[in-house]
Amino acid sequence: MAHDASMTRVNVIRFDELRRGDVALVGGKNSSLGEMVQELSEAGIRVPPGFATTADAYRAFLAANDLNDRIAAAVADWDSGKRTLQETGARIRDMIVEGDWPDDIAQDILRAYHELSARAGHDSLSVAVRSSATAEDLPDASFAGQQETFLNIVGEAALLDACRRCFASLFTDRAISYRKYQGFDHAQVALSVGVQQMVRSDTGGSGVMFSIDTESGFPKAVLINAAWGLGENVVQGAVSPDEYEVYKPFLDRPGLSPIIEKAMGAKEIKMIYAGGDPTHGGQTTRNVKTSKAERARFVLSDDEILQLARMAATIEDHYGCPMDMEWARDGETGPLYIVQARPETVQSRAGKGLLKSYTVKDAGKTLVTGLSVGDAVATGRVCLIEHPSEMDRFEDGGILVTGSTDPDWVPIMKRAAAIVTDSGGRTSHAAIVSRELGLPAIVGCGDATHLLHDGQDVTVSCAGGAEGVVYDGIAEYEVEEVSLADLPETRTNVMLNMANPTAAARWWRLPSRGVGLARMEFVVNNAIKVHPMALLDPSKVSAEDQEQIDRIIRGFDSPADFFVKTLARGLGQIAAVSYPDPVIVRMSDFKTNEYAELLGGHNFEPHEENPMIGWRGASRYYDPHYAPGFRLECEAIRYLREEMGFDNVVVMIPFCRTPEEGDRVLDVMKEAGLERGKAGLQVYVMCEIPSNVILAEEFAKRFDGFSIGSNDLTQLTLGVDRDSGELASLFSERDAAVLWMIRTVIDKAHAAGRKVGFCGQAPSNDPGFARLLVEAGIDSISVTPDSFHAVTVNVAEAEGS
Numbered sequence: 068m069a070h071d072a073s074m075t076r077v078n079v080i081r082f083d084e085l086r087r088g089d090v091a092l093v094g095g096k097n098s099s100l101g102e103m104v105q106e107l108s109e110a111g112i113r114v115p116p117g118f119a120t121t122a123d124a125y126r127a128f129l130a131a132n133d134l135n136d137r138i139a140a141a142v143a144d145w146d147s148g149k150r151t152l153q154e155t156g157a158r159i160r161d162m163i164v165e166g167d168w169p170d171d172i173a174q175d176i177l178r179a180y181h182e183l184s185a186r187a188g189h190d191s192l193s194v195a196v197r198s199s200a201t202a203e204d205l206p207d208a209s210f211a212g213q214q215e216t217f218l219n220i221v222g223e224a225a226l227l228d229a230c231r232r233c234f235a236s237l238f239t240d241r242a243i244s245y246r247k248y249q250g251f252d253h254a255q256v257a258l259s260v261g262v263q264q265m266v267r268s269d270t271g272g273s274g275v276m277f278s279i280d281t282e283s284g285f286p287k288a289v290l291i292n293a294a295w296g297l298g299e300n301v302v303q304g305a306v307s308p309d310e311y312e313v314y315k316p317f318l319d320r321p322g323l324s325p326i327i328e329k330a331m332g333a334k335e336i337k338m339i340y341a342g343g344d345p346t347h348g349g350q351t352t353r354n355v356k357t358s359k360a361e362r363a364r365f366v367l368s369d370d371e372i373l374q375l376a377r378m379a380a381t382i383e384d385h386y387g388c389p390m391d392m393e394w395a396r397d398g399e400t401g402p403l404y405i406v407q408a409r410p411e412t413v414q415s416r417a418g419k420g421l422l423k424s425y426t427v428k429d430a431g432k433t434l435v436t437g438l439s440v441g442d443a444v445a446t447g448r449v450c451l452i453e454h455p456s457e458m459d460r461f462e463d464g465g466i467l468v469t470g471s472t473d474p475d476w477v478p479i480m481k482r483a484a485a486i487v488t489d490s491g492g493r494t495s496h497a498a499i500v501s502r503e504l505g506l507p508a509i510v511g512c513g514d515a516t517h518l519l520h521d522g523q524d525v526t527v528s529c530a531g532g533a534e535g536v537v538y539d540g541i542a543e544y545e546v547e548e549v550s551l552a553d554l555p556e557t558r559t560n561v562m563l564n565m566a567n568p569t570a571a572a573r574w575w576r577l578p579s580r581g582v583g584l585a586r587m588e589f590v591v592n593n594a595i596k597v598h599p600m601a602l603l604d605p606s607k608v609s610a611e612d613q614e615q616i617d618r619i620i621r622g623f624d625s626p627a628d629f630f631v632k633t634l635a636r637g638l639g640q641i642a643a644v645s646y647p648d649p650v651i652v653r654m655s656d657f658k659t660n661e662y663a664e665l666l667g668g669h670n671f672e673p674h675e676e677n678p679m680i681g682w683r684g685a686s687r688y689y690d691p692h693y694a695p696g697f698r699l700e701c702e703a704i705r706y707l708r709e710e711m712g713f714d715n716v717v718v719m720i721p722f723c724r725t726p727e728e729g730d731r732v733l734d735v736m737k738e739a740g741l742e743r744g745k746a747g748l749q750v751y752v753m754c755e756i757p758s759n760v761i762l763a764e765e766f767a768k769r770f771d772g773f774s775i776g777s778n779d780l781t782q783l784t785l786g787v788d789r790d791s792g793e794l795a796s797l798f799s800e801r802d803a804a805v806l807w808m809i810r811t812v813i814d815k816a817h818a819a820g821r822k823v824g825f826c827g828q829a830p831s832n833d834p835g836f837a838r839l840l841v842e843a844g845i846d847s848i849s850v851t852p853d854s855f856h857a858v859t860v861n862v863a864e865a866e867g868s
Contacts, residue, residue: 078124078175082117082263087386093119093259094199099408100261103382110381113404116186117194117263118179122201124172125234125257132166135254138238142253145243152478156240163235168227176230176262177223183264191222193265193340195406196229198236201257214242214258218297219265219340219351226262228346233260241474266406269339269352270398272366273298274308275494277411278315278379279389281502282441282493282533283572284414286389287643288327289313289376292494293366295357296337298393298406304471304488304495305354307333307511309366310438313376314643314712323712326372327639329632331622332492333513334362363621371396375403382408389414413502422549422576424853425530431539435487435519437512439528439535440498442573444544445485445507449523451516455479466527468519472497480504485527487515487537509535533569549856554578555863559840560847563855564826567593568640574852581648581715582641583774583849584826587655587700590637592665595619595630599696601667602626608667615666627699634703635711642713649717651751651774651824651849654700656721658683679788684722684753689731701739709746719751719774724758726765733769743771754823755779760812767819773812774849777827781805800829800836810843822846830854834861841865 085093085101092098097119104114129135138159145155168176184192198214215236217229236242237258246253266273274293279286292301292308300306312328336354343349367375375394382405383390389411396403425444450465452458455475461467467483469476471490480486480500488497491510501508507529509515519525519537526542529535562583565571568590591599597616601608603626608616616626623629642650658678663669671692675681682690688697708714718741723729729752733743736750743750752759752766755776759766766773777800782789784805787798799805809825816823824847830837831850834857840848841862850858 076123076127077121078127078172079118079120079179081179082114082119082261085119091201092121092123093261094122094201094257095409096197096199096407097259097261098199100263102385103405103408107381107385110385112378112381113402115195115264115266115404115406116183117261118183119199119262120172120176120230120260122257122259124175125259127169127172128166128234129163131169132162134162134166137162139254142243152240152244156238156243159238159243160235163238164231166231168231173227176227180223180226180262183262187264193219193221194226195261195263195265196220196226196233197261197263197407198233199259199261200237200242201259214239216299217345217351218299218338219269219342220345221351224346225344225351230260230262234258239474241477244478263406266395266404267397267399268395269297269337271396271401272296272398273393273395273406274301274366276375276379276392276394277389277494278383278392279411279414280312280572281411281414281498282439283575285572285575285644287315288572289315289379290493291367291372291375291379291394292332292492294332294334294337295361295366296339296354297352298338298395299352300336300338300354301492301494302393302496303473304491304497304510306336306492307490307513308492308494309334310492311367311372312640313372314639314646315376315380316646317712318373318377318380320712323710324369324373325639325643325711325713326369327636327643327711329365329369329372329636331365332511333490334366335490337361365622367396371403378403378405386410413499422551422574424547424549425528426545426547426853427526427528427530427538428543428545430526430528430536430542433536434525434539435509435512435515435537437487437509437515437535438491438493438498439531439533440486440493440501440508440510441506441529443505443507444526444528444530444546446524446526446541446544447484449519449521449525450483451519451521452479453516466525468515470516471495472500476500480506485509487512487519487527489513489515507535509537512537531570532567532573547853549853551576551578554856554859557859557862558866559845559862560824561855561859561862562824562826562847562849563645564831564849564851565641568637571641571644574855575644577852577855579645579648579855580847581645582650583824583847584719585638585641585650585652587634587638587653588657588661590634591655591657592661594633594637596666597626597630598662598665598668598671599630599699600671600693601665602630603695603699604671607670609670612667619666627702630699631703631706634700635707638703638707638716639711639713642707642716645715646713647715649715650713651717651719651826652704653719653721653753654684654688654697656684679782679790685720685724685728685732686722688720689728689735694735697735698739701736701741705740708748714747717749717751717771719753720770721753721776722755722779723752723766724756726762726769729766729769751824753779754812756783757808760808760815763812763815764819767816767821770821772822772824773816774824774826775809775812777805777809777825777829780808780827784808800827800833801839806839806843809840809845813844817844824849830858834858837861838865 087102314325317325486508560580566589620629663672749771
């Protein structure tokens, strides 16, 4: 039951006496902490104990110091243009910091502090002092980061000083500006101070967590960022954290580990206790460089990642909406704590009926890469700003490039076309504000401020998934809008072709029937980067390559463990978006020249004059020179299906020339623990060689289905090199011979009780081609996401004609 503010004034309330209905009394943060203490403790949610000052105490403080009229006059001077925002903010903050505590309020704060200390077994407990405005963290106005937090506050004088400074932070420049932007009356917003026992995360680790994918709004994922030390560095984007993502629906299934992303951040610095006296200008925290060992290992174990994800799911279920949380791990005792929780306010309000797709045309050379925020593209002129005091130098519509941002940067960020930072993760201040403003941003670049310069024309692209790219020059780009409201129903399954796992969640709203082609090579090339045999046989790898390999695989138990789990998690990001619909994963189909480009690859690959019809696909899997690498692929699929839980994954074998070759591959898979039919595993074969059509009945005895790859089938049916510019006019999937191949394999497969899909590029390039496939009786058509709408419409029309 919420407290009645009309009762005799209460200055301090313990968290375990508060509920979420008490926002008007103690603000969003503190009421949420009280809610979790009261309602979620038995569900395993640990919240450090503490207490909150009330909004009435804040108003009494202002009244006792005759501040209300003086504050109103200062704001009026700003509104009329007599004073700048900076002058106004400084003037009001000084008034508050110089104010005196009414005796009853000071006594109540100190009494609650000593009770909290005694419960923890201390004389003077170290506490976090956090601001909680009565209008913050509401579903329609995110005030996150607008007020101050003070960490490692010890003793009476330091506590009262920190509480007063929290009051003053209600009038930081950014808070004044933000309230005006959101339409809040300054006089109607009060501030509660939360005083909470410090978690010794200075020796453990901390971070931020969302119960929704922050970029796509995919609701079935938990995103966790983690760094060493106290959590402010992650929140403010001063450090590039580890990033983990977990598939929520499998969290209640015993024995599964549904971690679909685990990326190591640089974690350059950490915030620790300093022990200074803040009442005399001393610092209570300081940043130090992390050790090489800390930078080379993950902050959280897999068990801890899953434990936090379960906490996120529990909190989200209780509140009934996606949540934004801060967590901390006690380095002395080990437990994980939730120190803040508030509603997520960007993706949960995003439009769900319209998708935008951006495509960059003729981009210049890549200048900088980092983590993308959003999926848009922007062009403009670089404005390199090192401190918000330089904001007058910023040109509207420019590309803001800086080390990191905090709430002081918001006025500049509102004027930018895009934002690029050296440090920070997807839950940093720069990322959160960019999403709120609808701006593309690239964070955690590492060296953007060194490689980019003032006045440089650039294109900022977040259109390629998790990796954002800054290109040289002003590139043209296209924006395509896809409406989901008018998509017709089809009997034919329209599925997606996927390569980039980090972009998969972007398309979760498309009503596809699954993924008809997930390309394993993309994960190997972009996430693993190392030739599988180089991981298994380092004796053949040069010292220079081995040094790079050692850096890439750090944090994993072994080179094989790195390959298996990185591949499984990359594919898991695709499988998660479609679950429980099928996701057909094609085993590796690099050509020898492509394999050779992987780190260490030149030591294991022969030179071939025509790699396109050389040692590729099935022929590699049982060959002694690659079979150990293929077993790693099989182990990754087994891990993905059995230990992560994605039993919707179907395996597909590419470029299988003969039925006997199919037998050999299936035998190797069985030896590697991946047996067709076991645990429901289906194995498909690509139909991309004329022999697959000619001997379709024999292939159907060995495989559960066919998937037509039109590029290779056209190439090998017509004898036309698909990469030849001179022969481009002869390369056509609509050629009568190719269409005969397609119709024939469909007929033969159906006669054998096997399904046939089409995963080639033709329908994506030519949506009308889908009509020909429907007329031929195809069971499913798999296309690129940007052509999904057009193909679906064509399929529906063909089915109705």
